[in-house]
Amino acid sequence: MPRYAMVIDLQRCVGCGSCSISCRNENNVSEGIYWSHKITETSGTFPNVRYHYIPTLCNHCTNAPCAQGCPTNAMHKLDNGITMHDPKKCIGCRYCMINCPYGVIYFNWKDAHPSWRGNKAVIQGATSSPAEEVRKVGGNGTPYYNPERDETLPGIRPKGVVEKCTFCDHRLKRDKLPSCVESCPADARIFGDLDDPQSQVNQLLGKFRPFRLKEALGTEPAVFYIRDFSAAGYPRTKGGI
Amino acid sequence: MKRQLWIGILVAGILLGLWTTFKVYTAGFTVYAKTDVLVWTLPLSTYIFLSLTSAGLAFVSSIPVVFGIKRYEAIEKRTVYLEIAVLLGSFVCLILHLGAPLKVVYILLSPNPSSPLWWLAVLYMVYFVLLVAAFWRIHTGKMSRALGTLVFLIAIFTSTTLGWLLGMTDARPSLNASFFSFYFPLTGFASGLAALILFCILDEELSGQERSEGHTVLYNEAARLMGITAGMVLVLFLWRTISGGISSTAIEYGAFRHMIGSIPYNIEFWLGLVVPTVLMLIPSIRATAWGKLTASALLLVGMFAGRLEFVLSGVVRPLGQMAEGRPEIVSYIPTVYEVLVALFGLSVMLLIYTLGERYLKLEAVPE
Numbered sequence: 001m002p003r004y005a006m007v008i009d010l011q012r013c014v015g016c017g018s019c020s021i022s023c024r025n026e027n028n029v030s031e032g033i034y035w036s037h038k039i040t041e042t043s044g045t046f047p048n049v050r051y052h053y054i055p056t057l058c059n060h061c062t063n064a065p066c067a068q069g070c071p072t073n074a075m076h077k078l079d080n081g082i083t084m085h086d087p088k089k090c091i092g093c094r095y096c097m098i099n100c101p102y103g104v105i106y107f108n109w110k111d112a113h114p115s116w117r118g119n120k121a122v123i124q125g126a127t128s129s130p131a132e133e134v135r136k137v138g139g140n141g142t143p144y145y146n147p148e149r150d151e152t153l154p155g156i157r158p159k160g161v162v163e164k165c166t167f168c169d170h171r172l173k174r175d176k177l178p179s180c181v182e183s184c185p186a187d188a189r190i191f192g193d194l195d196d197p198q199s200q201v202n203q204l205l206g207k208f209r210p211f212r213l214k215e216a217l218g219t220e221p222a223v224f225y226i227r228d229f230s231a232a233g234y235p236r237t238k239g240g241i
Numbered sequence: 242m243k244r245q246l247w248i249g250i251l252v253a254g255i256l257l258g259l260w261t262t263f264k265v266y267t268a269g270f271t272v273y274a275k276t277d278v279l280v281w282t283l284p285l286s287t288y289i290f291l292s293l294t295s296a297g298l299a300f301v302s303s304i305p306v307v308f309g310i311k312r313y314e315a316i317e318k319r320t321v322y323l324e325i326a327v328l329l330g331s332f333v334c335l336i337l338h339l340g341a342p343l344k345v346v347y348i349l350l351s352p353n354p355s356s357p358l359w360w361l362a363v364l365y366m367v368y369f370v371l372l373v374a375a376f377w378r379i380h381t382g383k384m385s386r387a388l389g390t391l392v393f394l395i396a397i398f399t400s401t402t403l404g405w406l407l408g409m410t411d412a413r414p415s416l417n418a419s420f421f422s423f424y425f426p427l428t429g430f431a432s433g434l435a436a437l438i439l440f441c442i443l444d445e446e447l448s449g450q451e452r453s454e455g456h457t458v459l460y461n462e463a464a465r466l467m468g469i470t471a472g473m474v475l476v477l478f479l480w481r482t483i484s485g486g487i488s489s490t491a492i493e494y495g496a497f498r499h500m501i502g503s504i505p506y507n508i509e510f511w512l513g514l515v516v517p518t519v520l521m522l523i524p525s526i527r528a529t530a531w532g533k534l535t536a537s538a539l540l541l542v543g544m545f546a547g548r549l550e551f552v553l554s555g556v557v558r559p560l561g562q563m564a565e566g567r568p569e570i571v572s573y574i575p576t577v578y579e580v581l582v583a584l585f586g587l588s589v590m591l592l593i594y595t596l597g598e599r600y601l602k603l604e605a606v607p608e
């Protein structure tokens with residue numbers, strides 16, 4: 001059984017957001033919910049400032065507090081390391097959201113894809129309403145609905161339960177990489193098996209000094225970050241007083 | 242006439258609550274003051290307030306059976322019934338907090354014993370059954386030492402498990418100070434005593450009954466105990482403020498530091514703890530019915546605000562990617578619907594109590 005992990009190379013990442021867009025399409029993610037997201041930071045003091053961009057997703061922590069605290073095992077660990085969610089069993093207590101240190105779990109406060117539910121056409125008699133548009137193309141919730149998501153999880157999650165990234169477990173089952181990895185134009189996301197010493201993931205982890213988010217909490221994330229992007233140089237100096 | 246008006250008000254509260262329930266399940270949870278950050282708010286804090294008050298009442302009702310202090314038998318039946326009413330009120334708030342309450346059956350079908358929430362759910366089920374059984378025994382004129390002891394134990398387990406539940410949240414240290422497993426039962430005891438004093442004295446005042454000598458002694462003693470407990474809570478509360486809010490440099494405590502200046506915090510501190518403690522430490526005020534009523538009512542208001550302060554101190558600071566594009570601290574004002582959920586829970590509790598008062602002879606003393 002593999003133990004899946006992802007390395008994100010911050011030097012390669014150009015901050016284009018393709019990962020987030022493809023994730024939305026692949027997983028039918030509703031508005032306001034982000035299975036794939038980012039943390040942006042500005043460091044320094046003007047005029048010496050820099051902007052940092054860290055892509056984020058569920059870290060599929062080995063010691064996942066979200067799964068440990070879930071009363072019904074709706075949030076649970078799979079043998080391959082994925083932290084999976086089963087909306088059928090989810091009572092919507094949001095305890096996992098309280099326990100996750102990374103803010104990657106979202107609650108469905110309302111029915112998914114509200115903007116595609118509207119019955120009002122922009123121009124009466126000329127354009128379709130969003131709901132008509134969905135019906136016309138045979139979509140489900142959205143016109144661009146991906147039925148493959150249904151294989152392991154309801155394609156659209158109902159109101160009242162939580163949801164989050166699943167490392168595209170439905171794609172992995174078909175020997176395909178997660179959608180965000182596949183769509184990254186800079187190959188900044190590298191996916192593989194931590195238990196295979198020869199995997200690209202392990203090669204990179206051995207070559208660079210990786211870090212993980214909030215490591216001190218002991219959650220043992222399976223998402224690693226390597227390198228940093230900075231084209232800047234500076235003249236050699238010892239500083240001064 | 243007065244009773245009918247009172248019942249009318251409570252029924253109105255319940256009808257509004259049912260309307261809120263309809264809105265929540267049709268329009269969605271957006272009727273709450275939610276953002277993805279504020280996932281636990283007033284409905285949950287009201288649940289915590291009521292469930293801990295129920296546990297506190299259980300400590301009081303167990304005094305005769307567990308500690309052998311027989312004079313508390315005089316109020317045992319009323320206390321146990323109040324526990325049931327308060328617990329049912331708390332369940333109403335909990336149900337309206339949960340996104341998919343019908344699926345709670347999975348707590349039994351797919352148990353996760355590593356989850357404190359699972360334990361809490363199971364304990365509450367057992368607790369409720371035991372309470373009903375205990376009340377039935379008392380109602381039929383008997384006492385059960387075994388049942389009383391079990392209720393006492395379960396009340397300890399539920400209130401301390403709540404401490405574990407929040408203690409697990411390493412990412413939110415405002416919630417997880419380890420002393421909460423002690424703080425919750427103690428504050429529950431304070432609010433349980435306050436609820437009991439309030440209900441007993443109000444009942445007697447409103448029905449115009451002559452207060453017996455025994456009851457006067459009992460209420461004075463309970464009031465003193467409430468004052469002492471409120472004082473102990475006050476000390477812990479101050480230490481929580483000093484260690485987590487003032488001396489800690491950890492940024493994660495920013496949420497709690499923010500709450501120190503908030504309205505709920507100040508209601509809890511001044512109205513809920515300082516004033517009742519002072520009132521109950523002055524013997525001449527403690528001896529009066531209005532003194533006891535004021536102190537217990539204020540303590541309950543303070544505890545209600547305190548539970549909200551506590552819950553918010555865990556959630557107002559967004560974590561990880563949730564912080565993206567958000568301020569460091571997210572502000573919170575409850576929506577009308579959230580207030581209605583709290584009123585729904587309180588109305589259910591008060592109606593059940595009022596009906597019990599009318600039909601179940603709560604003043605009866607078991608043999």
Ligand code: SF4
Nearest residue numbers: 058059061066083100
């Ligand atoms: S990142 Fe959060 S949701 Fe994902 S496994 Fe870790 S604790 Fe759970």
Ligand code: SF4
Nearest residue numbers: 070090091093094096
């Ligand atoms: S919200 Fe659902 S997944 Fe999260 S802890 Fe509750 S039951 Fe488990």
